[in-house]
Amino acid sequence: xxxxxxxxxxxxxxxxxxxxxxxxxxxxxxxxxxxxxxxxxxxxxxxxxxxxxxxxxxxxxxxxxxxxxxxxxxxxxxxxxxxxxxxxxxxxxxxxxxxxxxxxxxxxxxxxxxx
Numbered sequence: 839x840x841x842x843x844x845x846x847x848x849x850x851x852x853x854x855x856x857x858x859x860x861x862x863x864x865x866x867x868x869x870x871x872x873x874x875x876x877x878x879x880x881x882x883x884x885x886x887x888x889x890x891x892x893x894x895x896x897x898x899x900x901x902x903x904x905x906x907x908x909x910x911x912x913x914x915x916x917x918x919x920x921x922x923x924x925x926x927x928x929x930x931x932x933x934x935x936x937x938x939x940x941x942x943x944x945x946x947x948x949x950x951x952x953x
Contacts, residue, residue: 875943882928883908915952922948
């Protein structure tokens with residue numbers, strides 16, 4: 839089964855996108871979102887919850903090449919995405935998109951970095 843036309847269109851556009859094509863305001867906003875996520879993850883990585891999540895990741899995903907915020911060694915990409923997303927949400931200071939009422943950074947950024 840082939841993907842829908844909209845998916846193919848979007849995939850082609852993303853594949854053709856280059857950093858230089860992005861408007862400055864988009865790059866600046868992305869940088870601010872990444873810094874916000876880093877602060878949330880570093881803060882959460884020192885919590886008791888982080889130790890529990892790390893223990894689960896070690897049992898489920900073992901060690902691997904992907905970085906864990908505030909912990910070493912790394913984990914598999916799956917484990918790192920899970921851990922880093924969880925620790926970024928611990929103190930509930932992560933980003934929020936007011937119009938959509940969701941927190942995209944805690945799922946998008948850890949997954950992207952793990953890859």
